[in-house]
Amino acid sequence: MRTIRFLLxxxxxxxxxxxxxxxxxxxxxxxxxxxxxxxxxxSVRSVQLWVVDDDRSSVSRAIVDRLxxxxxxxxxxxxASMAEADDxxxxxxxxxxxxxxxxxxxxxxxxxxxxxQMIFNAEDGAAAGIASAYAQRIVAGYGAELAAELRPAVxxxxxxxxxxxxxxxxxxxxxxxxxxxxxxYRDFMVPGILVVLVTIVGSMLTxxxxxxxxxxxxxxxxxxxxxxxTQFIAGKLIPLWSIGLVELGVGLAFAHAVFGVPxxxxxxxxxxxxxxxxxxxxxxxxxxxxxxxxxxxAMFVIYFILIVYLLMSGLFTPVRSMPVWAxxxxxxxxxxxxxxxxxxxxxxxxxxxxVWRELLVLAGYGVVVFWVAVRQYRKRVA
Amino acid sequence: xxEPAIVAEGLTRRFGDFVAVDALTxxxxxxxxxxxxxxxxxxxxxxxRMLTGLLAPSAGHAxxxxxxxxxxxxxxxxxxxxxxxRFSLYEDLTVRENVELYGGIYGLSDAEIRDRGGAxxxxxxxxxxxxxxxxxxxLGRKQKLAFSVALxxxxxxxxxxxxxxxxxxxxRRQFWEMIxxxxxxxxxxxxxxxxxxxxxYCDRIxxxxxxxxxxxxxxxxxxxxxxxxxxxxxxxxxxxxG
Numbered sequence: 001m002r003t004i005r006f007l008l009x010x011x012x013x014x015x016x017x018x019x020x021x022x023x024x025x026x027x028x029x030x031x032x033x034x035x036x037x038x039x040x041x042x043s044v045r046s047v048q049l050w051v052v053d054d055d056r057s058s059v060s061r062a063i064v065d066r067l068x069x070x071x072x073x074x075x076x077x078x079x080a081s082m083a084e085a086d087d088x089x090x091x092x093x094x095x096x097x098x099x100x101x102x103x104x105x106x107x108x109x110x111x112x113x114x115x116x117q118m119i120f121n122a123e124d125g126a127a128a129g130i131a132s133a134y135a136q137r138i139v140a141g142y143g144a145e146l147a148a149e150l151r152p153a154v155x156x157x158x159x160x161x162x163x164x165x166x167x168x169x170x171x172x173x174x175x176x177x178x179x180x181x182x183x184x185y186r187d188f189m190v191p192g193i194l195v196v197l198v199t200i201v202g203s204m205l206t207x208x209x210x211x212x213x214x215x216x217x218x219x220x221x222x223x224x225x226x227x228x229x230t231q232f233i234a235g236k237l238i239p240l241w242s243i244g245l246v247e248l249g250v251g252l253a254f255a256h257a258v259f260g261v262p263x264x265x266x267x268x269x270x271x272x273x274x275x276x277x278x279x280x281x282x283x284x285x286x287x288x289x290x291x292x293x294x295x296x297x298a299m300f301v302i303y304f305i306l307i308v309y310l311l312m313s314g315l316f317t318p319v320r321s322m323p324v325w326a327x328x329x330x331x332x333x334x335x336x337x338x339x340x341x342x343x344x345x346x347x348x349x350x351x352x353x354x355v356w357r358e359l360l361v362l363a364g365y366g367v368v369v370f371w372v373a374v375r376q377y378r379k380r381v382a
Numbered sequence: 383x384x385e386p387a388i389v390a391e392g393l394t395r396r397f398g399d400f401v402a403v404d405a406l407t408x409x410x411x412x413x414x415x416x417x418x419x420x421x422x423x424x425x426x427x428x429x430x431r432m433l434t435g436l437l438a439p440s441a442g443h444a445x446x447x448x449x450x451x452x453x454x455x456x457x458x459x460x461x462x463x464x465x466x467x468r469f470s471l472y473e474d475l476t477v478r479e480n481v482e483l484y485g486g487i488y489g490l491s492d493a494e495i496r497d498r499g500g501a502x503x504x505x506x507x508x509x510x511x512x513x514x515x516x517x518x519x520x521l522g523r524k525q526k527l528a529f530s531v532a533l534x535x536x537x538x539x540x541x542x543x544x545x546x547x548x549x550x551x552x553x554r555r556q557f558w559e560m561i562x563x564x565x566x567x568x569x570x571x572x573x574x575x576x577x578x579x580x581x582x583y584c585d586r587i588x589x590x591x592x593x594x595x596x597x598x599x600x601x602x603x604x605x606x607x608x609x610x611x612x613x614x615x616x617x618x619x620x621x622x623x624g
Contacts (some may be wrong), residue, residue: 006486014474217468224434224464224541225487226456379436379455 003227007235015104015239025243029197029251033259036193047131048076050085050094057105058148063116064098066142072134085119095121096131110148179183186199187262190255191342192315197276197336199309201244203288206301210236211298223379233374237282244278245271262350270342273355276362277338283369290376308336334365385448387412387431387539387570392442395428402428404593405442409584410572412538415565417581418574419613420590421621427467429590430543431574447538447539460488463532467544467574468479471528473517477508480516481531488535501529521551529560533569540564542573546580558583578614587613589620596620 015021049067053060067073076094079085088094099117108114117133122128200329213219222232246272255261263270284305291296311317312326319327329335337358344350352359388410395403404426410416422428431437433446443450444581449457464470471480481502485495503509507525511519516527525545532540542561546554558580563583565571573584580599581587589597589604595619597604601613608616 004486006483008481010472010475010479013479017474088418091513117592196395216473217466217470217473220436220468221464222487223436224459224462225484226460226489227487228456 003231004234007227007231008238011115011235011239015243025201025247026250028200029194029247030254032197032253032262033190033193033251036189036196044072047072047134048075048093049073050088050097051078051079051100052079052082052085052097053100054080054102055100055104059105059108059114060100063139063142066138067098067135070134070138072131077204084103089119089121093120095128096135098129098135149185186259187347188343190259191346192263192339194248194251194255195313195339195342196310196315198244198278199281199306199335200246201247202240202278203285203306204236204299205240205243206282207239207288207292207298207302208295210286211292211295214289214292215294229377229379231376232379233286233377237286240285241275241282242280244314245274248274263346265345266350268345269345269350269352269355273338273341273359273362276359277334279363279366280334282368283366284372286363286373287369287376290373290378309333310366311334313339315339334362337361337365384412386410386577387414388416388444388446390433390442392434393429393439393444394441395425395437396433398439401593403432406444406595407442408588408595408598410461412570415561415571415583415585417584417587418572418590419578419581419587419617420574424590424621425593426590427543430572430574433458435459436539450597458469460535461538462539463535463537464543465528465532465540465545467547470537471516471524471531474515475502476513477519477527478512478550480527481534484531485534487582490535498534498624502534506530513606522549522556525549525553526557526560529557537569539570539572542571544574546575546577552584554580557588574601578617581613581617589617589624591620591623596623599610 015025049064051064053064064075068075073096077088079088082097082099083097085094085097089097097117097119099119101115101117104114104116116139118132120128122134182322210219212224227235250264252261252270256263288298288301288305292301312322312330312333313319314330315335319330319336322330341350341355341362342356344355348354386409388408390406390408393403394401394590406429414584418426428437432439435451435458439452443452445451446458447461448602449455449461451458460549465559472483475483476497481499485499490498500509503512506523508519508523508527509522515574516524517563519527523582529540529542529545532542546557549557554577561571561583573580575581584601586598586600587604588595597607597616599607604616605611610616610619610620
């Protein structure tokens, strides 16, 4: 016990003496939250709009105005030729080409129908789909307005892509609910981001910290002392475990204060689950540190594991749209279970009764990973 | 004569097909300053790692301070001090914090840590530096501090793996004075070095060539046996032959 006390004191001193480390511990959750919560959303803002206006009429100008006034489209440029617009789309100066054909206004007045063309850069299919839904809605809204204003002279404008055709003055536009652009993704993303944070702290700091001692030679020095394996591991993991919990606290407080992310369930449950999950994360770090010789190798291996973990966890992409084998892999990543607990408890006010399965899995995971890691760790090379 | 500090019999370590240390057999008496020489890659570090319980022997055995390194490495660790060629103190802890840490690890009481630590800093002239980070003090002082810290639990044997690498000649001289004082108090000193003038200071030296002990004796004996004027010449002769 006395030895562990000395080791703990050493470890805390080293961690808090390292300015970069302290900055990491307290700033990283906040920065990550600010960046990720704002960037990692599925809503689409400021699509670069390129206009080819062959009509130059009040109608063509009004359509452009409506699109830019929505705030979702930014006028990136315009040209007289489609060829130039194509180039803009190709080198990503434009995300959407709006082609307003000659005689658009005249046709509208004469036949009560007009066609315009929108070409999207659909490299990112989901984003293009959302942008196209926005554009169609805006154009359709303007069409309805025109129809009301100029009735019976003008019917409507329909967007010619795959937009519903206006027929006989009324507009039949089917908006799909799942592209709800107003949905706030933050509440959904933040609990996941907190999980990423705890995972990074747990695994990365542990692996790098021990690899550092290997690199410096201080680990050999400790290994020739009577410090036992258990004492060494406790001395390393208790500080990092406590820091992981503090990080979670900092991140959660920030998310709650700044983003208004709700905390509907019990904080005890959140931190209890985190305490279990951290054992898994630390165990992984410990396991990696036993396999590597340098900090660089440790980081590399941890990055590899984390990327697989995070991509498979359903944090950024829905697990259900993965192939079946990947869904199985996903079920075996501890990250997913912790994310589920966090979302359930924070957003839905879930209690132990709602998340006991996940907790059980996390506990099982903790025991197995920790057991393997401790067994793997050796003071002496055989 | 009491039992020797170190007894090695056929101590061998293989890595795959490569035999890094091949059947070492030797004894080191208590209070002796034993120089362990050899070219880079001759197997010195591997041998030290076995003697300090960091590496299990593939064959043979060794007893260090009465404990078998293969069966009872923990017993060995309590009785030895170790200072590695890579700097072994924590540079981001202060001088005093390092002393406290190692004192605590070796099971010293708070009073012992205070008394021995204070005396240690005093004798090294490091008292004014007690609150300085070890990373910020000069290399020579660091090495002397590391040596003193390796002795804080009064071990029977201290292993010094190239302790004077990179330090200036004056500090080296002072370091060797510390080694003599330590040996005079009855602590066995097992030291590796690349400096042949240092080898002359040892009671006995051994020279390893390709995992084997090619020579063992007092510096005078070895010089006489090879008919040369310095240990340096003995070393070059043996290393070239191997």
